[in-house]
Amino acid sequence: MDSLLDVHDLKAYFNTRYGEVKAVDGVSFNVGHGETVCLVGESGCGKTTAALSILRLLDSPPGRIAGGKIIYKNEDLLTCSMNRLREIRGNNIAMIFQDPMTSLNPVLKLGSQITEQIRLHLGLNEHDAMARSIELMEQVGIPRARERVNDYPHQFSGGMKQRVMIAAALSCNPEILIADEPTTALDTTVKAQILDIFEGLKKEKNMSILFITHDFGTVAAIADRVVVMYGGRVVETGPATDVFANPHHPYTIGLMKCLPNIEAEGGRLTPIPGTIPSLINPPKGCIFQPRCDMGLEMCANEYPGEHFVSARHSVFCHLHRT
Ligand SMILES: Nc1ncnc2c1ncn2[C@@H]1O[C@H](COP(=O)(O)OP(=O)(O)OP(=O)(O)O)[C@@H](O)[C@H]1O
Ligand SMILES: [Mg+2]
Structure with missing residues (x-):
């Protein structure tokens, strides 16, 4: 699918009195024409920061874009003029x-x-x-x-x-709609109605949607493709059906275990133990390593590169080195 919006190696940091928070640290993903891409991850993993950075809407200070490119139709939104950016915000x-x-x-x-x-x-x-x-x-x-x-x-x-x-x-x-957790505060029936509106926009207007959520159930309902974020980075990305059928990253697997499943284990949810690490001094190796129960020795020292499971499904995890 042709890419309409290309986020490339985006870095967005916040200056705080405790140090620099690396809220988004080298995130890349794209959104195709008429495609719904879900950015998913726990609270604090950098979803909103990434979304706001796309339109240069981060409060600065304390925020700043520390690197990367946001390419919309051959134009970098991070370097175009403010006038041009306003035009894009208003029309596209x-x-x-x-x-x-x-x-x-x-x-x-x-x-x-x-x-x-x-x-x-x-x-x-x-x-x-x-x-x-x-x-x-x-x-x-x-x-x-x-x-x-x-x-x-x-x-x-x-x-x-x-x-x-x-x-x-x-x-x-607009050609692209970025929706940051638009259903989170809503009850289940209203949520379903709002998701229907998004489905309609995609079908009738061929709109591209970047939908942000922390809920894998919502991803299952609307995503064509999913980008899983953890600690300011992408850990897995691929077509939603592939990621659901065959999740590879231990974090994605953990998130899926948190999905309500009435048949399994008496309907209990299995939480991922531990909490998201500080993004001021994140662990040197894989950022998920302190919570991972499948890790290798190298995970503590070396950040994993991107490993491809299939042409469009990739994972940042040493367990899947080829
Ligand atoms: N204005 C700010 N100043 C300092 N730190 C910030 C600021 N905004 C966000 N952060 C930090 O950046 C990190 C990412 O926050 P962000 O809001 O992007 O997460 P999120 O994935 O959208 O979370 P949620 O699901 O709760 O909305 C967090 O550690 C957060 O504390
Ligand atoms: Mg948010």
Whole structure:
């Protein structure tokens, strides 16, 4: 599949009083035309930092991009001019932020929050922009959208707010949608409805989606391809069906054991022992080694390179050296 967005060796660090946090440390992945790629990993592994870096939205300071390239159609988003970047943010790549509660302005009516973006990006007059807002709100399943454009965020449930965020992101008809944990705070039925909206966008508009989640169940529901991150790095990547059928990295295997499986072990989940290491002074070798029960001696000293399981499925793990 042709790549539309190519993240290459991205490094994004935060300056803190304890030292430099290597939140993203040499991450590479790509998103193809009309493809849904899921970035998955435990809390704190660098998913949001990677997503924000794509559009240069990291707070700086304390954040900084320490290296890499983000190639969108032959153009590096990390070095293009701010004007060009604004154009791309408005027309080509849209982002849904992790927390809709803080992304929506509590004192502005929801309709005007979407309308504002439409007027800014598409140059429509107020009347047409409002009509387009209502159309978008209907498209993402907000009932009585014509009346509800006049509501404030606190009058909407979490699921409805999330729909507003999606509608706002769709206002510029983007080619790529980056969605950071858009279903995490939602109950199972609402989550399924929101995932359906994403499926629809992919099918009807051939949209490319970079979907961020810590939940492998969500990955199973929507991903074409999966990028598993741990401690600021990619540990395994491949077509979702391959990774599910044949996970190779001990971390991916561990994450899959955390999936609810009613039939196995009386429905118990098996957590991965230990916690994510500090990203200030990460272990010298494989970053997962302190939690890994399958490690080799070399894992403590040498960071593993990329080993290919098949043409599109690869893993960063010494156990799979060929
Ligand atoms: N503004 C900041 N200042 C300092 N450190 C930060 C900042 N933002 C993130 N970090 C650190 O960077 C690392 C990666 O954080 P990030 O938010 O990207 O993780 P995440 O995978 O999105 O987690 P979650 O699933 O909880 O959203 C963490 O160690 C975090 O503490
Ligand atoms: Mg996050």
